[in-house]
Amino acid sequence: MELHVITDGKQTIESLTEKILMIHREVDFIHIREKQKSAAEIMEIVTKLREKGVPTDKLIVNDRLDVALLQGLSRVHLPGSSFSIQEVKHYQPTIRIGRSVHSIEEAKKSEQDGADYLLYGHIFSTHSKEGLEPRGIDELKKICRSVSIPVIAIGGMTAETIKLIPDKVHGVAVMSSVMGSDDPLQAVKHLKKSRVKEEGEDENGL
Template identity: 50%
Template sequence: MTLQLHLVTDGKKTREQLVCILSDVHESVDVIHVREKDRSAKEIMEIVEELLASGVPAGKLIIHDRVDVARVMNCYGVQLAYHSLGISEVRKYFPHLRVGKSVHRYEEAIEAERDGADFVLYGHVYPTASKSGKTPKGLDELSSLTRSLRIPVIAIGGISPEKLPELRAAGAGGIAVMSGIMDAKDWVQAAKAYQTGRLAGKEEIR
């Protein structure tokens, strides 16, 4: 099984840095999550416009929370959080968008699938500085979840390239990486390092 590689922006880069990084690495990742929680819809739309102009395909872009931007810019999909619109509402009014849901508990993931999510981001699986003091979910909980869901489970949190074999064995449909690529000195090489643990070929999220 091929693990999808999702790159998640960290909300810490300037607009110029963000566009530069994503333009450079987009060919080395499957999906880019534009997760800029402190930016306005207009600012996010302008970033997407710059990304499209620099050659990043709209079909690789998932917008965090902002269904309006995802729809207006004809992006691949939207990633919903606990405070976002409900999955069923997005499905009803924006049927062409792929819908992901960020979940942290087994019950949330089951509910997300029932409500019509195309995939879930689940974590944090490993210890990570961004979740300091919080207990990671671990591989056993990930395995339990992947056995229960029919939709892909994208693992997030503390993932380094050498962990890919055990994540695949646990049934993950993909991995989501933030600092491992966004904060690397050479983000292109960092993205390629995650590819070395993947099987050849790509799979559409479904």
């Protein structure tokens, strides 16, 4: 199961870069999701990470297609309100696109439009979605059954809740439990360890 870490928009460039450098070898993908930062600042972040040896294949820029293309990244994540997947694929057919979805209808349409993976949530209660009902495991299973492309679960992922994610879900995305930690490397290792099961155990299938 893939582990995606999403930045939380609360760090300085220096702090953000430092934390990513600590964890990048332990995770599959890092999403640069910095809505409050300018394109120039996001460019600076990606440049620093690349100069420090973070593989470009691990970096996914959220929404800023311009930055992704200028940096030669192979992936971009587009929120539902962002660019048309079809339009981006028309001009950049090789770029891999993720899309945030919140329903089966959105998931199916995104797949039809050419999305390469989906980010679905929030699965569990989370402070960032306070007051909103979590969608839960059953809805996550329905989403996974409705499409053939990978689904990444997000929302309220902790060392405890991650154990409840069905084994056939392609991956999970975490934000505050890693980026808000004083020791992000230990937080990542704790998350990964919590997913380890006894051989043959498969209680959370779809």
